[in-house]
Amino acid sequence: MPTLLITGFGPFPGAPYNPTVKLVRALARLRRPALAGTTIVTHIFTTSYAAVDRDLPALIAEYKPDALLMFGLHGRARAIRIETRARNALALLPDASGKVLGRGVIAPEAPSARRMPMxxxxxxxxxxxxxxxxxxxxxxxxxxxxxxxWRAVDSGVRLAAFVHVPKVARFARPSRAGSNRPFTATDLARVGETMLVALHAAVNRT
Structure with a gap:
């Protein structure tokens, strides 16, 4: 039976509340017939470069996941954004630990972008x-x-998907198609569930 690793991020400068924490916890509790027998592992990264470099290889070594489903917050997004590429680029911005990597690229000898395997x-x-x-x-x-x-592509996991989610209105009613109402945690749980089931089905096809 497949093992799926689902991750989110904690708070970071400018985002004291990161909705991916609650989203990942909701998916950890999910019970669907389509996921019967599947091992679901969840993890919340501290929003730091060191945490990604330390935790991702350790998680993969321990659990050997067949697929990664990763979530992050995009503060200006107006829609769910399914990222298809990892860019070989770094912003000169501090992470949650205050660290700046101090270079403009992740890997100097690598291509400018790499396709996500998903x-x-x-x-x-x-x-x-x-x-x-x-x-x-x-x-x-x-x-x-x-x-x-980028690190997920490096990891060699067969399928790795990254999804940017918008900010949520923590006390608003759920959004509807064509509505300008803000996203809610319930919305994110719904869309996360459908994508998790789809990724699980893709694992079983490969």
Whole structure:
């Protein structure tokens, strides 16, 4: 039976509340017939380069996941963003520990971008089943989310998907298609569930 690793990030400068923490915890409690027998492992990264470099290899070595489903916060997003590329780029911004890597690229001798190993169209279709706005994105930024994408490609896991989620209105009613109402934690749990099931199905097809 497959093992799926689901990750999120904690708070970071400018984002004292990161909704991916609650999202990952909700997915850890998920019980669906389609996931019967599947081992689901969850992890919340401290939003630091050191945590990604330390924790991701350790998680993969211990659990040997068949797929990664990673979530991060995009404060300006208006839709669920399924990232299709990891950019070889770094922002000169401090992480949650105050560290700045002090260079403009992740790997100086590597290409400018690398494709994420995932069934992008299947995940997009799954997300849109919820009638929430969802798009494919070619720009994961230059901060920790993009850095994790790059390291996930390096990891050799067969399927690795990264999803940027918007900020949430913590006390609003759930969003609807065509509505300008902000996303809620319930919305994120719905879309996360559909994508998790789709990724699980993709694992079983490969």
């Amino acid at each position: 069934p992008a169209q299947r995940l997009l279709a799954a997300a849109r089943e919820t009638r929430l706005p969802a798009v494919l994105s070619r720009d994961a930024g230059r901060y920790l989310c993009n850095y994790l994408c």
